[in-house]
Amino acid sequence: MIFDKKVAAALHIEAAIYLYFQGNYACVATLCGAAEGALPQPQKDYVFAEAKRKLFGQLQSPERDIVSVMNRERDWLKHYNADQPQHIVITDPVAKFWIYRAMSKYFALYGKDALTAPMKEFWRKVAASPNDFQAGTSGVHSD
DSSP states (O other), X not given: OOOOHHHHHXXXXXXXXXXXXXXXXXXXXXHHHHHHXXXXXXXXXXXXXXXXXXXXXXXXXXXXXXXXXXXXXXXXXXXXXXXXXXOEEOOHHHHHHHHHHHHHHHHHHHOGGGOOHHHHHHHHHHSSSTTOOOOOOOOOEEO
């Protein structure tokens, strides 16, 4: 099969949505992080940019530190680091936020008409509407 980035990202998001409803939050973070990273930067803001700006204003931390916090789940799952905690807990709100991040970037690039049936179902079940992207923060708990 031949894929372009748009189709591949949509497939990643759809798989993440399916796994979200199965309670597999680790795969949600990984798949949505891959989808988000595969897409070009949109002309308009999406959840990640809004959340990053909001946290920067609140914390006055360097941008790289804020991005690191916001990507904590994905990076913990993707990269080994001896300084990382042995375990991680990814909560339901954090899994939702990963899906919102990926879907909002997809939405910002391709518009409402490009949303797939699983994406629309996720919005119907979990969010009020495609405009219900509220910037949030990472909710990772580690020990």
